[in-house]
Amino acid sequence: MKSIIKIAWRSLWRNRRRTILTMASVVLSISLALFMRSMQFGSYEQMIQASVNQVGNLQVHDTGYWENQSLDRAFFEPKGMEKTFENIPGIKNVLPGLKTFSLASYGNQTRGILVSGINPRLQNKQTNLSRKIAKGGYLTKPGEVLIGDNLAKFLKINVGDSLVLLGQGFRGITAYGIYNVAGIFHLPSNDMNSQLLYMSLKDAQSFVYPYQGGLLTDVSVFLKNQSDQSSVKAVLESRLGKKFEVIPWQTMLSDILQTIRVDNVSGQFMLMILYVIAAFGIFSTIMMMTMEKRKQYAVMISLGMQRRRLITVSVVETFIVAFIGILIGIIIASPILYYLHFNPIPITGDMAKMYLEFNIPPELPFSIKSHIFLSQTTIVLVLSLLSSLYPIIYLSRFNVLNAFRH
Amino acid sequence: MSIIQAKNIYKVYNETNVPVNALNGVDLEIEKGEFTAIVGPSGSGKTTLLNIIGGLDLPTEGDIYIEGTNLKSLSSRKLIDFRLHNIGFVFQAYNLIPVLTAMENTEFILELQGVPKKDREKRAMEILETVDIADKKDHKPGQLSGGQQQRVAVARALASQPKYIIADEPTANLDSKSTEELLTLMKKMNQKFQTTFIFATHDQRVMDKALRIVTIDDGKIVSDTQFER
Numbered sequence: 001m002k003s004i005i006k007i008a009w010r011s012l013w014r015n016r017r018r019t020i021l022t023m024a025s026v027v028l029s030i031s032l033a034l035f036m037r038s039m040q041f042g043s044y045e046q047m048i049q050a051s052v053n054q055v056g057n058l059q060v061h062d063t064g065y066w067e068n069q070s071l072d073r074a075f076f077e078p079k080g081m082e083k084t085f086e087n088i089p090g091i092k093n094v095l096p097g098l099k100t101f102s103l104a105s106y107g108n109q110t111r112g113i114l115v116s117g118i119n120p121r122l123q124n125k126q127t128n129l130s131r132k133i134a135k136g137g138y139l140t141k142p143g144e145v146l147i148g149d150n151l152a153k154f155l156k157i158n159v160g161d162s163l164v165l166l167g168q169g170f171r172g173i174t175a176y177g178i179y180n181v182a183g184i185f186h187l188p189s190n191d192m193n194s195q196l197l198y199m200s201l202k203d204a205q206s207f208v209y210p211y212q213g214g215l216l217t218d219v220s221v222f223l224k225n226q227s228d229q230s231s232v233k234a235v236l237e238s239r240l241g242k243k244f245e246v247i248p249w250q251t252m253l254s255d256i257l258q259t260i261r262v263d264n265v266s267g268q269f270m271l272m273i274l275y276v277i278a279a280f281g282i283f284s285t286i287m288m289m290t291m292e293k294r295k296q297y298a299v300m301i302s303l304g305m306q307r308r309r310l311i312t313v314s315v316v317e318t319f320i321v322a323f324i325g326i327l328i329g330i331i332i333a334s335p336i337l338y339y340l341h342f343n344p345i346p347i348t349g350d351m352a353k354m355y356l357e358f359n360i361p362p363e364l365p366f367s368i369k370s371h372i373f374l375s376q377t378t379i380v381l382v383l384s385l386l387s388s389l390y391p392i393i394y395l396s397r398f399n400v401l402n403a404f405r406h
Numbered sequence: 407m408s409i410i411q412a413k414n415i416y417k418v419y420n421e422t423n424v425p426v427n428a429l430n431g432v433d434l435e436i437e438k439g440e441f442t443a444i445v446g447p448s449g450s451g452k453t454t455l456l457n458i459i460g461g462l463d464l465p466t467e468g469d470i471y472i473e474g475t476n477l478k479s480l481s482s483r484k485l486i487d488f489r490l491h492n493i494g495f496v497f498q499a500y501n502l503i504p505v506l507t508a509m510e511n512t513e514f515i516l517e518l519q520g521v522p523k524k525d526r527e528k529r530a531m532e533i534l535e536t537v538d539i540a541d542k543k544d545h546k547p548g549q550l551s552g553g554q555q556q557r558v559a560v561a562r563a564l565a566s567q568p569k570y571i572i573a574d575e576p577t578a579n580l581d582s583k584s585t586e587e588l589l590t591l592m593k594k595m596n597q598k599f600q601t602t603f604i605f606a607t608h609d610q611r612v613m614d615k616a617l618r619i620v621t622i623d624d625g626k627i628v629s630d631t632q633f634e635r
Contacts, residue, residue, distance in 0.1 A: 003517055006506075006510075007503070007505055007506070010505035010506070011505050014504065014505060295501065296501075296503060296504070299495075299497065299501040299503070300503070301486060302460075302462055302489065302495055303489070303490070303495060303514065303515055303518070303562075304486055304487065304489045304490020304491070304515060304518050304519075305486070305490075305518055306483060306486055306487070307486075309518075400462055401457060401462060401463055
């Protein structure tokens with residue numbers, strides 16, 4: 001093997017310029033690919049993080065609630081439930097919630113809305129909801145609600161006005177109440193601005209079932225690190241038993257994941273173009289090298305070298321070019337990507353405003369997840385080794401005497 | 407006893423529409439220690455015969471035996487292995503491996519044979535000293551003259567102690583002085599180690615040194631003469 005590597009290495013440097021140019025094409029393609037993928041995955045991670053910040057990494061419901069999101073699937077908070085979430089490393093925040101549908105009416109206007117009962121303090125800590133208030137203030141007293149600006153516009157209601165809610169409560173009772181509009185919020189989603197109403201959890205519980213407190217539809221669990229998700233989920237499932245389901249964000253945000261998958265395909269297509277160009281560069285070099293060495297191959301086989309050893313020499317040559325190219329590419333790209341990961345490119349102007357509305361920092365983040373480096377390295381190596389199919393096929397059909405004659 | 411026996415060899419090339427009969431019933435026996443030149447005009451079939459004797463090509467008809475082994479019975483892989491352990495080659499254009507030094511070229515076949523590093527280095531050095539090129543052992547072919555390269559090629563062929571050495575026009579690219587030196591060297595090796603040499607040549611200087619001259623024309627042996635020199 002040592003002699004094979006020696007011959008391969010020296011053969012490469014017989015034509016120094018060609019080898020350097022081929023390596024340069026590998027360096028360029030791997031660097032560009034890493035840059036593109038790092039940016040793409042960085043924005044995906046940012047998008048996912050922003051959404052997870054809203055719904056939680058995990059949500060606990062009564063079993064079956066996720067499939068059929070009805071108030072009938074709400075549950076009374078069991079005694080000591082808060083202890084369930086204690087002493088689990090990795091949990092940052094736990095937000096109990098109650099969601100139900102209702103009619104909201106003011107004057108002659110009525111609309112169907114989603115009522116979300118929240119813990120105002122914890123919710124604000126997690127989602128900065130108070131910073132989304134466009135008019136009025138945040139929830140401070142019982143009997144107060146926050147509504148979206150589109151809903152306010154539709155109902156022609158203003159801060160300080162009384163809003164009537166009427167809907168179906170828990171266990172078939174009628175839910176009704178009059179609430180004071182404390183503030184009008186503006187969220188990035190038009191749907192939310194048109195249909196969402198926040199009130200304190202206690203008010204919501206009293207609205208849907210005034211006879212007994214503690215009714216919940218969900219408990220959102222926020223984690224310090226995404227990597228803890230599966231272990232936390234397992235602990236929660238074992239502590240909660242079969243009466244409750246623990247749904248991960250991947251299920252809750254499947255539409256976002258789908259959007260990311262579609263976007264990822266376009267990224268992969270661009271990469272494919274990049275790699276096809278690089279692969280042709282490597283392939284043409286390998287082809288030239290093979291044709292150039294016909295006579296040398298003929299001599300080596302004449303002297304007694306088996307074809308498979310010659311094939312190994314060719315494959316090793318290709319591998320060396322690809323490996324060094326990849327290594328240099330990673331050495332060049334890594335510090336830049338690390339810098340951009342810790343110092344993301346700031347976004348300014350209207351785009352920055354939009355990012356802020358989505359509760360996303362206005363910056364272009366870069367991911368440095370190892371799978372990006374690993375996948376790009378593997379692709380370039382595989383493409384290079386595919387290029388070495390040419391000498392493999394050529395040498396297995398090689399005619400020694402023809403090579404001597406030509 | 408003959409080490410090479412060619413029996414009724416025919417070789418037909420069908421690479422074009424018209425078949426070319428390169429050899430037409432050649433019978434030849436070569437014994438150990440011979441210093442034989444196969445001569446004849448261009449296109450007479452001497453290189454074809456040499457290729458068949460060297461196991462680089464197989465006859466269309468007839469059989470070629472090397473110490474009792476019929477080369478036609480060997481698979482492609484076994485034939486390569488057979489050449490590795492039994493046949494040495496010296497080519498007209500030297501054909502050293504350009505990326506290896508003189509020493510490494512000489513060691514090359516020994517390495518393929520799996521000879522341990524220490525032994526092959528010792529053997530390669532001895533041979534390079536014998537062919538008087540040891541001082542250039544670290545030079546690559548591009549840094550050597552034609553004569554020096556051909557000496558290394560002879561060293562490479564001798565290093566593995568093959569049963570016989572095939573040399574196709576070994577002096578064609580050499581000047582008179584280098585030719586003389588090379589032939590003297592080969593003759594010395596022939597006498598010292600009883601190495602069998604078979605040349606295909608046009609060169610009168612080679613013929614003058616040969617102990618046997620086989621003349622071939624139109625794919626047939628037309629004369630076979632032995633000399634006492």
